[in-house]
Amino acid sequence: DAGVIQSPRHEVTEMGQEVTLRCKPISGHDYLFWYRQTMMRGLELLIYFNNNVPIDDSGMPEDRFSAKMPNASFSTLKIQPSEPRDSAVYFCASSRWTGLGAEAFFGQGTRLTVV
Amino acid sequence: GENVEQHPSTLSVQEGDSAVIKCTYSDSASNYFPWYKQELGKRPQLIIDIRSNVGEKKDQRIAVTLNKTAKHFSLHITETQPEDSAVYFCAASIKEYGNKLVFGAGTILRVKS
Numbered sequence: 559d560a561g562v563i564q565s566p567r568h569e570v571t572e573m574g575q576e577v578t579l580r581c582k583p584i585s586g587h588d589y590l591f592w593y594r595q596t597m598m599r600g601l602e603l604l605i606y607f608n609n610n611v612p613i614d615d616s617g618m619p620e621d622r623f624s625a626k627m628p629n630a631s632f633s634t635l636k637i638q639p640s641e642p643r644d645s646a647v648y649f650c651a652s653s654r655w656t657g658l659g660a661e662a663f664f665g666q667g668t669r670l671t672v673v
Numbered sequence: 674g675e676n677v678e679q680h681p682s683t684l685s686v687q688e689g690d691s692a693v694i695k696c697t698y699s700d701s702a703s704n705y706f707p708w709y710k711q712e713l714g715k716r717p718q719l720i721i722d723i724r725s726n727v728g729e730k731k732d733q734r735i736a737v738t739l740n741k742t743a744k745h746f747s748l749h750i751t752e753t754q755p756e757d758s759a760v761y762f763c764a765a766s767i768k769e770y771g772n773k774l775v776f777g778a779g780t781i782l783r784v785k786s
Binding site for chain 1: 704705707715716717718719722724762766768770771772773774775776777778779
């Protein structure tokens with residue numbers, strides 16, 4: 559398996575524009591997570607899905623952020639409209655339920671810069 | 674909800690010395706405790722994990738200990754090498770929330786040669 563695949567790797571956009579980040583989890587994994595990483599706030603969990611269903615979106619900072627998982631092999635995180643304070647590295651991660659907690663495999667991340 | 678605190682935020686050691694990073698968690702129902710290493714510009718990757726039915730686990734130069742009564746767990750790296758320099762994150766999860774991981778703030782480890 560190629561691991562968790564994210565695209566794009568880098569995104570530079572102007573304030574006010576819509577940004578869509580994409581993620582393909584590892585095949586067979588039933589959990590998918592979106593994290594945001596900044597120097598100030600560390601690794602923040604934004605939202606996670608179980609079997610394509612959003613379970614907890616309490617980490618989504620504002621209504622400008624939305625996430626979908628239309629099927630087991632694809633998820634998107636959308637920011638509309640984007641703002642400079644959204645600049646961060648966004649990681650997608652996936653894992654498979656084993657009953658006792660499990661390793662989360664991270665994608666390479668998308669470095670977002672909003673100017 | 675669960676809260677994980679991690680100390681210290683930065684740690685500098687001489688090559689060959691040991692390094693210890695400590696984490697505390699708030700929810701006694703937590704039962705899985707992984708440690709991730711993130712090198713500069715790369716993704717976090719699991720280096721070792723421990724489950725609540727075990728008190729200690731070792732893998733070559735790294736070890737993790739868990740004290741369920743005190744609700745804390747620690748990462749121990751012996752004979753540190755320059756390539757151990759990275760950011761280390763602890764995390765915890767609770768079975769009823771599935772595989773959701775709550776991460777600590779991270780520790781920047783610098784190994785000086």
